[in-house]
Amino acid sequence: MGTEQTLPILDLNDFVRGDAGRRAAFVSTLRDTAHGVGFFYLRGFGLDEAQARALFGVSRAFFELPQADKDALRMSNSPHFRGYTREGDEITRGQKDWREQIDIGAERAVLPLGPDDPAWKRLQGPNQWPDGLPEFRLRVLDIQAHLTLAGQQLLRALALALGQPVDRFDEAFAGTPVQHIKLIRYPGQEQVRSAQGVGAHKDSGCLTFVLQDVQPGLQVYYQDRWIDAPPLPGTVVVNLGEVLEILSNGYLRATLHRVVSPPAGTDRLSLAFFLSPRLDAALPELPLPPELARQARGVERDPRNVLVPHTGLNLLKGRLRSHADVARRFYADVLAREGIVLPEDAGAYN
Template identity: 65%
Template sequence: MPTATLTSVLPILDLSDFTSGDAERQATFVTRLREAAHHGGFFYLRGYGASPAQVDAVLQAARDFFALSDEQKHAVHMAQSPHFRGYTAAGDEITRGERDWREQIDIGAERSPLPQDAAAPAWTRLQGPNQWPAGLPHLKPTLLAWQDTLTEATSHLLHALALALGQPEDRFDAAFADTPVQHLKVIHYPGRAQGESRQGVGPHKDSGCLTLLLQDTQAGLQVWERDGPGVAPGAGRWIDAPPLPGTLIINLGEVLEILSNGYLRATIHQVVSPPQHVDRLSVAFFLSPRLDAELPELVLPPAQAAQARGVDRDPQNPLIAHTGRNLLKGRLRSHPEVAERFYADVLETYGVKRGDAARAYV
């Protein structure tokens, strides 16, 4: 498959244009955001509110965690958490039936588990506390502060997206009020020798609303461009999205594709493993509406409605408008050990077979 390597293929936006209070800068940002979200679904973002010192602290905390012994990391293994929180070793997470060569720790909002009884939907089990490794007292405050910083940035982005879609600026506020789903993945991609699988993480769409990705200095993220200048009809190509200092990578998740009937695009992407003796770090933040939210499709302005492409229909990845059910679908298929330990009673409901709980997207 062809690959484009020019950084300029992905647009670069500056969130401070929207938060500046200057009407002209705000309008320009909304226009550029509409174009980026409609055509590619991926872009770089500057001015999102984090200081260089905070970025350095987050990446150092990631290095500190992955420098722990296997015994220390496995003490907080995800297999112990019905909330899909904790450590996953390289090869233990699956995308499209193949093992991803990355290790990671998953962190969410620090909330108490929701009450469970026979009538409680399975997706309510997703809420609960994190697992924190002993011996790294700075990890918790550093990552939760990062989560707060990016939640605020995402709130501004959602206001701008609402305006870009011809909606009131506060259109999404109620769905994200009080208990939005906050999810951090702190990820380490070990290098791989020539001849080994290069799947750091396989091709997938994100199941939430917006993803904000911090990358270190090692490239590896690729975005699937299925149409555009220089792309033959039906061919598509992978676009490299290398790190740019001072930026995050932003991409849209399935929730926004569903709400806009495909006017906004949740785009397939992957990570290619670095070469042997080279490591890659990234910190991905995913924000979704409250677990119980089921948002109705937006009524778009006529010109945008005419450009809506419809929601992608993939038999391996059915999209569900309800937040909790859509998120649980992805978790069950990616983490078979957790699925079979804590969700055996609902696997068939979500189209997952016992002993085979990993057949679709992250």
């Protein structure tokens, strides 16, 4: 069971527009929060309530399209893991997630590929957009730009929190950072086979922003219990991904989290935005100041989720285990080479 909301609330304006005292207080609070629970609410992230409502309006319009129209955009069309996924067709920790969603990345051209190029280069490419909903594309790309800027500002604060130069992360995110949005609808529990909206997991990137509509369900695992992170107007929920855990030798920890399916008679809308370094970025561990290095816990070792310090490789392993239909169609060579075995029914449309 979850508990009442206990996550801290930070305001990015304190860092971006504040005086020296407010900036220092923000960095200190961010350090404590990122080392501890690893999740927090953020105000001042560049999107007002009217923009958020408009976004969820076009999200609702998409999910209310006829099933055939959504299926025409199914992710199994895309080697870049872009497009629509039906309820039960994404896998977390070997179990089906009961949510439907559309995955959208930065709108970029396919990378040139030679026979010896690494498989992670296939992750970049165009999106699939619904016909007849022109506002959908505009709203989604607009929030992608807002949250990318907020993420870059937050990374500068995190650099200071870790005793690094303020621009420590700038180069890795310059030019073509990985920008990945999921628009998600969780159906009510009377329509699903389990309460797993999405199973307990860590995010494979660097920073995640979760914008929630009105229905709760997000939970964070901290100090041996699940903590609720319900919607809070004017905020976005932020959590750290595996990249930051690796770079800080576990001083920062990517935290397990999940979504519980909403009650019968309701559904839940949310947007998750994942910001990661460029696909080709291989980042060395940060030289932490001695007082922080003594508190580093080491990278958590989970044989089901081996962390690697390379953006493209780390993201690809997560995509392959989550979307078996795309993996089988476009990455059969990787599955064979790595000896990856996928569930037989994963990704099969009913």
